[in-house]
Ligand code: ADE
């Protein structure tokens with residue numbers, strides 16, 4: 509069964525993490541940067557575990573050195589998304605990688621990405637919005653600078669603020685200033701939690717940062733009282749099952765908690781996270797979920813409805829997608 513042609517919405521996609529390896533390898537040759545160690549003999553990205561994955565991710569990102577590189581990257585990524593039936597995506601963008609948190613440079617990178625997104629929308633019928641996302645293990649001070657970039661550019665394209673990177677580094681309160689700054693600028697709030705730390709970190713993140721969405725959040729399943737609380741609050745989980753399985757969090761699709769979370773009334777959505785790193789696509793995620801949980805068109809329609817309601821886009825964009 510292939511659900512490839514069904515329209516899909518994706519809320520959790522790291523732009524650099526979605527870079528096709530051939531694209532990054534080509535750019536590394538143009539830039540004369542030797543990152544050959546991040547590819548295996550078949551040309552795929554290779555890493556040992558999540559923490560090594562973060563290093564490989566940063567090495568791949570090191571060859572993206574100009575707004576034009578990000579223009580090309582955005583087009584390449586959106587082509588892949590559209591081929592999987594994605595009609596709306598939100599992507600994480602980090603001022604850390606796009607201009608080193610310098611506001612003038614950030615604006616240039618953003619303009620290039622937005623221009624590519626407009627081209628993809630016209631040619632492929634896919635709409636893109638951006639979530640500014642500092643990297644947690646770069647620390648709270650850099651997150652503040654990223655938040656300033658986010659606040660200065662909040663609008664129709666930059667619609668959200670989040671945090672990614674090594675979940676074991678720092679506590680949610682360390683990022684309070686950055687999140688308050690983003691919230692005051694009108695940005696939607698999400699945060700990665702409950703991927704590499706357990707339920708207590710999800711609770712602490714909800715308490716300190718009050719996000720409407722959680723990136724991953726799947727380890728809530730280890731505390732059913734928290735699962736009930738998430739369902740009651742209507743917190744939306746950006747679940748990335750293929751990512752969790754590739755990174756060894758769960759052994760296989762049938763063991764993944766998304767089925768239980770859905771059955772217990774939690775608002776779940778499905779995304780790919782960093783698709784080529786995890787050998788996945790949105791079409792594959794849907795196909796595997798169909799196989800593992802016998803999810804039918806009704807469940808997939810619910811996932812899409814949840815994603816549309818939780819999307820950080822403006823009302824006009826939401827209306828156009830409905
Ligand atoms: N950055 C890219 N992918 C990530 C993930 N799965 N968790 C945290 N940070 C990330």
Ligand code: ZN
Nearest residue numbers: 672700723781
């Ligand atoms: Zn992520």
